[in-house]
Amino acid sequence: MIQATIRRSHDKGILSFEMTGHANFAEHGQDLVCAGVTAVVFGAVNAVIVLAGFEPLLDIGEDGGYFYFEFPESLDPEARQKAQLLIEGMIVSLETIERDYKDNLRVTTNII
């Protein structure tokens, strides 16, 4: 199962998110859930880079089983607002997948 953990501050702003594990929906190369999650996450991060115009802090595991994204502390307010909306959109997309594949993806939120 892929575990997606969203870390939010008390004012609900997103601080970071972390993806661990594999979907295990089907064998490697045919795993539709892994493909969907990968497309949503890599796409959202690319959208942040292209549309909000900054490089987030990233840590991407070699075997595809780990992905960490963090907002830089100092950031232009408009860029932050755009990126927050794009990552909120990514979370809605992950929750859309989770609804149909509860055994393969779990999205949880921690308030820091």
Next chain:
Amino acid sequence: MIQATIRRSHDKGILSFEMTGHANFAEHGQDLVCAGVTAVVFGAVNAVIVLAGFEPLLDIGEDGGYFYFEFPESLDPEARQKAQLLIEGMIVSLETIERDYKDNLRVTTNII
């Protein structure tokens, strides 16, 4: 091949987008490109509904080979701005897939 056609007004605002065809990357049920595109598109539309707070005009084909999204003409400016950013993010995500799967997805833009 999936053809994604983005219709933009002269001021570059997104008017609508249309998805036609199948990825044909692998047989049905194992098609990773179809899974990625579906997750990105359905996720982005759900994000518009949840985060921008309006129902877009949609036409979704039965067999998965057709998807049409259009902005309503009258729309709260803030809702429109949020939805424009979320759909721009979807386009970056589709272009991310297109880069690796040029034979299975093509993203084009028409200025109306």
